[in-house]
Amino acid sequence: MEEKKHALLSASSSHKWLVCPPSARLEEQFPNKESEYMAEGTLAHEIAEFKVRSYFLEAISKTAYTRKLNKLKKSEFFNEEMLRYTDTYLEYIKEEAMKTNTRPFVTVEQKIDYSKYVPEGFGTADCILISSNTLQIIDFKYGKGVKVEAEDNSQLKLYALAALEQFGMFYDIKNIKLSIVQPRIDNISEYILSKDELVKWGNIIVIPQAQKAFMGLGEFKQGEHCRFCRAKGACEFRAKENMKVVEEIENSQDNVSNACRLLDNTELSEVLKRTEGIEEWIKDLRAYALEQILKGENIPGYKAVEGKSNRKIVDIDRAFEILKASGIEEALLYERKPLTLTQLEKAIGKKEIAQTIGDFIEKPKGAPTLAMETDKREPYKVSAAEEFKN
Ligand code: SF4
Known part of the structure; x- marks a missing residue:
């Protein structure tokens, strides 16, 4: 622990x-x-x-x-x-x-x-x-x-x-x-x-x-482990490494051609590989900048604003009493729906659920997602129906 x-x-x-x-x-x-x-x-x-x-x-x-x-x-x-x-x-x-x-x-x-x-x-x-x-x-x-x-x-x-x-x-x-x-x-x-x-x-x-x-010596190295690092949003080395990648890609594309064209598959693979982890880094960077602004720091060109929020009923019991008292039928106010499999397992236990309704549980095929070749999962197989659709 x-x-x-x-x-x-x-x-x-x-x-x-x-x-x-x-x-x-x-x-x-x-x-x-x-x-x-x-x-x-x-x-x-x-x-x-x-x-x-x-x-x-x-x-x-x-x-x-x-x-x-x-x-x-x-x-x-x-x-x-x-x-x-x-x-x-x-x-x-x-x-x-x-x-x-x-x-x-x-x-x-x-x-x-x-x-x-x-x-x-x-x-x-x-x-x-x-x-x-x-x-x-x-x-x-x-x-x-x-x-x-x-x-x-x-x-x-x-x-x-x-x-x-x-x-x-x-x-x-x-x-x-x-x-x-x-x-x-x-x-x-x-x-x-x-x-x-x-x-x-x-x-x-x-x-x-x-x-x-x-x-505090030695060489910096960025990678998967950065997500557990408290300095991940502010680390200069990580920022430089990622910016270097972006610049290199920009330059290599300039050398190939100035005309507007599409990446071929080899280039697409190359760009994907070299930008692996950049998405995470940008998220960390933004989170760190927001934290700094909320602390009162000035990040030139940026400010904190209120994000999207959803309306909600504050005292739900009281509000529903009022609705019922005004003559609205209960059937219109409540819905009765079964718990999800995760909720059932949480409430009753995985073993019990598997023993009692295991035959009714199936795992549908997940949507395709891009992964590195080294990923342990099996490659996605396109079904006949999907092939037909494509
Ligand atoms: S964020 Fe920087 S200091 Fe932290 S592990 Fe990554 S490279 Fe090292």
Whole structure:
């Protein structure tokens, strides 16, 4: 989970500072805003921790368990589905623990220190499980926006390095298993590497990059990771890189011809590839400029205006009472419609829905969308009907 007190070079942001070391110091100039979404994740983690702790570490009475759970449920961020998702996490840990013949060592919300590799590096690992020759890091991800893979996951690898330092002397660890449990999108991802591979990565990749990041040195590099960077809207390097691309494209088109003409397919592919990520950058740029204006800064040529908004009834109960009292029939005021599949799953549970009405669920073909060749999804197949239409 997210570290409660953040290290400058936190494990959760390691993918970013390992690729673009100066981002760590650049980000210091921006507040680390805790969104409502993160608060929801924090509560889910607390419930998950409580369940794992109660099962593996602290036997408590049924009454004490219910009392504590009810206390957690009082949070404004609580919803029933959190109980199911945290059960998935607990079940996974139980299954992993059962896989060995010996009783595993289990620890949750373990404070860890990876400062041997990263200056002032510390954090909290959701769950560490050690059995036989394997050290396992299990991370609970409550987000559902981005699917997180365990393969080569630098956050989990840093936790594993720290756990090795802490527990390595007590166990003959040879293998490292990294697991991500992301129940809201049914994602359980696992990755195994040897202890030697992990330590080599720590020495060869992490140490030099972390040193640079800590000192605010190293080379900037833009990419996918920029979307998690707090400096993404104001980063000069990113702006220059993207402007350079636009200028290069302009120049290359000038050289080809001054006449008004269409791009051929090779040029179209080239322009698409080179402008990949520019759309995101412009959004970040606009968001940053608006934020600055709202803070009272002057961005020449720009101002903040009121966006589009929809009218709404403020006191709906009272307004409808008045409508009914004026003789309008209820049938005209309300509509009764079934819940969507997502709403049903949220209210009743995915498993139950699949068991009861699974035969009635189908996934229609999605609309075609442009993707890079490297995308894992299968290429879109045009149906006979679409071909005919075309
Ligand atoms: S926006 Fe991207 S390129 Fe700029 S500092 Fe952040 S991660 Fe690096």
